[in-house]
Amino acid sequence: MALMLDGAALLNQSIHNIDTSEIRKMFDLAAKIERPLNLSIGQPDFPVPEPVREAMIKAVRDNLNSYTPTAGILPLRQAIAEKWRTHNGFTVEPENIIVSTGVASILFLLFQAIIDPGDDILLVDPYFLIYPALLKYQQANLHTIPENFTAADIDHLLASGVKYKAIIFSTPSNPTGKIFEREQLAQLVRLAQSTGAVLVSDEIYEVFDYENKFVSTASLYPEGTLTLNGFSKSHAMTGIRVGYLGAPANLAPIVQKMATLQQYSVVCAPQPGQWAAITALQTPVVEEMKLMRRRRDLVAGLLKGVARYPSPDGAFYIFPEVPIESRQFAEAAIAERLLIVPGYIFSAHSRNVRISYAQKEEILEEGVQIFRRLVERFRG
């Protein structure tokens, strides 16, 4: 009689380097609440715009349901190149664009292609939680710089002599909503140029830009920037799974190796979603952004005088400071039916929590009331 196989014993060493347990613990706790006030949401609550849905439906009906080229259909890559040229002020050739199943897949392929164990990587802090998780999976050596860094901070990093392989950040930022102004981006470019790092600019929240502050990093440093974007946030296409990366010609070998790996893993992004994405690039979300801006103003207003927060320029998050450790605060909030994401998930140094305003206004109001009472209670 054979022994019963033990799945845990069959796992390899490296898979233990990836850990999602902290965020899952929060979800598990949250799942137990009845009638939650959910301000933890990471996706828009507006629907995929009608023309985009119709484009997808047309593709399905027209039998555009088969494999696409590994890097994505050419018309989509051409449309992305055109968007960057006309809207963002930099040029990427369609053959140096890869489309995949969302920005998360793009990050995964990118890190698999360029990160060796021990590579020094700089993250702007707070950071999107997938960055450090995937980088630890690749056994990178992580460094951080606070998002409100100054030229003096950059000088300090330069003095340390560390040669970063990549500098990674999102603008607008998840979790703070901050959008980098030209001056701060120029400082990151200076750091990248001096250390030989590639800039990885995650611009997935680009259109959530309430004061027209957004600048694409590649417009400042085209030959040293990989630009990431997608349709999950701008057009609420989180479940359609289309994201992309573009590179300058000198970084094309990275795109090619990402495509090689994609050919034998996700194979290609879903074809109907790729056709929908072309329409998305032609479909402005003006009303949706007005709605989000109103909510941003509502929440920021309600929080004024209650808690300090980084300038909530964009995305749909606000990141207020709380008087106690963020995990404790989030747990206390859950006890009051309020779901928010504790800042420790986005930063080792954080005493903040992430409030998402991709939610109805009455729920935002009720949630912020509870937040306010909690802050007052813990401030004592």
Added chain:
Amino acid sequence: MALMLDGAALLNQSIHNIDTSEIRKMFDLAAKIERPLNLSIGQPDFPVPEPVREAMIKAVRDNLNSYTPTAGILPLRQAIAEKWRTHNGFTVEPENIIVSTGVASILFLLFQAIIDPGDDILLVDPYFLIYPALLKYQQANLHTIPENFTAADIDHLLASGVKYKAIIFSTPSNPTGKIFEREQLAQLVRLAQSTGAVLVSDEIYEVFDYENKFVSTASLYPEGTLTLNGFSKSHAMTGIRVGYLGAPANLAPIVQKMATLQQYSVVCAPQPGQWAAITALQTPVVEEMKLMRRRRDLVAGLLKGVARYPSPDGAFYIFPEVPIESRQFAEAAIAERLLIVPGYIFSAHSRNVRISYAQKEEILEEGVQIFRRLVERFRG
């Protein structure tokens, strides 16, 4: 002035372990032909069945376009469990099923989760080309057993004392079309039980089973088999990107780690595709299979007396022997406008080529005529 960044210099060590250049060379050659007779196709030429397309369209319209749970929507996992229970004779709990963006993604996640460098892995030869490519990426130690193995061959492997971590095969087979009968599967089970290996049974071509020979491996060894399947072939959904894996409870830790990695890479399979997949499980493809069977009979008949081939029980491939090295033969075929896939891609020992009959009958006839003339020419 900073130095221009060099993308090739930024690549890491491990990405060079994956190589798709051989198959790409073939594609590049093939792309140059005008009016090719394309018998190299790896996807059905029938459309996604109407009810499946309509289910997908309904999902898009109903705004089922957002993230799903990492492992897939529960109704789909329940429907898969039900299919396996009623059609395939084994039981998997829905919580031990993971849905991803196709079987290729499933393989990638699985190998990332269980393969350590140097692990001994046994492939049935010829094999689907993604298996060795991804296994080499994981630095596994590859072994092969010919697909027409006997009990004596298994005894021989057992005598070698190698402890395989996994035994991997497809049934029906890509590239040969062979379907394993119960007796041969029982031999693989014996080998797995004696060496502690997990069986990885890729059943993506299950419905392409022209003599009702197909048996699911898990029906013989439920506690030691991971079963892989998807909708790309059965319902022509290659560009929809939905595949799945099911495990017995004792192997659940593997599914959980695959989900952990999926959470931070592909995130989830496309939601509309998941709803379409539920309908696909309820949509038989009887007429499609009659068509494919007719073509199989046509090609097998035309090849009789021309070349020997393994029994083309299923899938939509036939794998005839050729008189010369398979690469040379395929190149000579391209010169005659005929696209076929050389066997060396599927086996180190092969003097065969893969002919796909997912193609119109007049093209099959013309293509096989050319094949026949080439065989006669090289046989001399």
